[in-house]
Amino acid sequence: MEQARDIEKTSVFFDSELKPGKFLKRPNRFLAEVLIDTGVVLAHIADPGRLKELLVPNTQVFLLPKSGENRKTKWQLLLVQSNDTLVSLNSTLPNELVYKALKGRKIDEFAEYDLIKPEYKVGSSRFDFALAKKEDRSTCKKKNIPSCLLEVKSVTLVEDSLALFPDAPTKRGTKHLKELIELKKEGIDTAVLFVVQRDDANAVKANRKTDLEFALTLKQAYESGVSLFAYKTRLDLEKITLKESLTVIID
Incomplete structure (x- = not known):
């Protein structure tokens, strides 16, 4: 098997500054309740996976603000902290x-x-x-x-x-x-x-x-x-x- 090798870096930057919060619960697979500095908000989860190893109550998460007339939430749950590692929950x-x-x-x-x-x-x-x-x-x-x-x-x-x-x-x-x-x-x-x-x-x-x-x-x-x-x-x-x-x- 080939050895892992480095490649020239390619990055995608997020649209806005992220808001830290604590994950509370997941009412359904596309929604999360998150506690931020202004209270409890609903955030969209753009990953239909089970994520049970990641979305544990009181886990540190980071929300991306979203706007749009047809949106049901003003936030997207973008990142979750897993031990010392940040994990993206945006499947796109x-x-x-x-x-x-x-x-x-x-x-x-x-x-x-x-x-x-x-x-x-x-x-x-x-x-x-x-x-x-x-x-x-x-x-x-x-x-x-x-x-x-x-x-x-x-x-x-x-x-x-x-x-x-x-x-x-x-x-x-x-x-x-x-x-x-x-x-x-x-x-x-x-x-x-x-x-x-x-x-x-x-x-x-x-x-x-x-x-x-x-x-x-x-x-x-x-x-x-x-x-x-x-x-x-x-x-x-x-x-x-x-x-x-x-x-x-x-x-």
């Missing part, structure tokens, strides 16, 4: 971070691609990114297929320095893996990139005890030639930064 941040890194050719494994299209539809499914090389553009356009299809997975659960995905059963994630396997058989390069939204992981592995079907399908994908990559990130109160690559363990 990895895609934003990866898109910026792809555009800047900062990820070695995908540096050869100069055309990046997010949210690319193939059949009835939508994949996070379609990638193409400059010399393949005309062929890709004519056949309406990219050189490579990339799916990004957000990882927040870490146990004993091992990042585990998923933290809740994911039929959608398994479906995407099966589709990537079939597309690989058709001659399209396919890949999965796990983005660990914290910096205390040394490797990534499928969470067999939570979703055995996903774990078995991930192994099948690997054996079928679907490329598997992982990177961890570092968080502070201003930004998320892409760090070094991690090994994806297959068992």
Whole structure:
């Protein structure tokens, strides 16, 4: 297996200054009650995972102020403190971070691609990114297929320095893996990139005890030639930064 290596840093900065608070409870999977300096507020959780290891009562969290006529809350629960580590609970941040890194050719494994299209539809499914090389553009356009299809997975659960995905059963994630396997058989390069939204992981592995079907399908994908990559990130109160690559363990 390749050794983890550093990459040139790519960061996404948060829109506003974060507000510290204490997590109280989670009325449903998309809402949290948080105590801040002005009282108890509701905050949106942009991560549908279980997060039970992270969202423990009285845990330090950080809220991002949000505005909009159709919003039900004025806050988003963005970060949670897990021991000495900040963890992002925004499941869309990895895609934003990866898109910026792809555009800047900062990820070695995908540096050869100069055309990046997010949210690319193939059949009835939508994949996070379609990638193409400059010399393949005309062929890709004519056949309406990219050189490579990339799916990004957000990882927040870490146990004993091992990042585990998923933290809740994911039929959608398994479906995407099966589709990537079939597309690989058709001659399209396919890949999965796990983005660990914290910096205390040394490797990534499928969470067999939570979703055995996903774990078995991930192994099948690997054996079928679907490329598997992982990177961890570092968080502070201003930004998320892409760090070094991690090994994806297959068992």
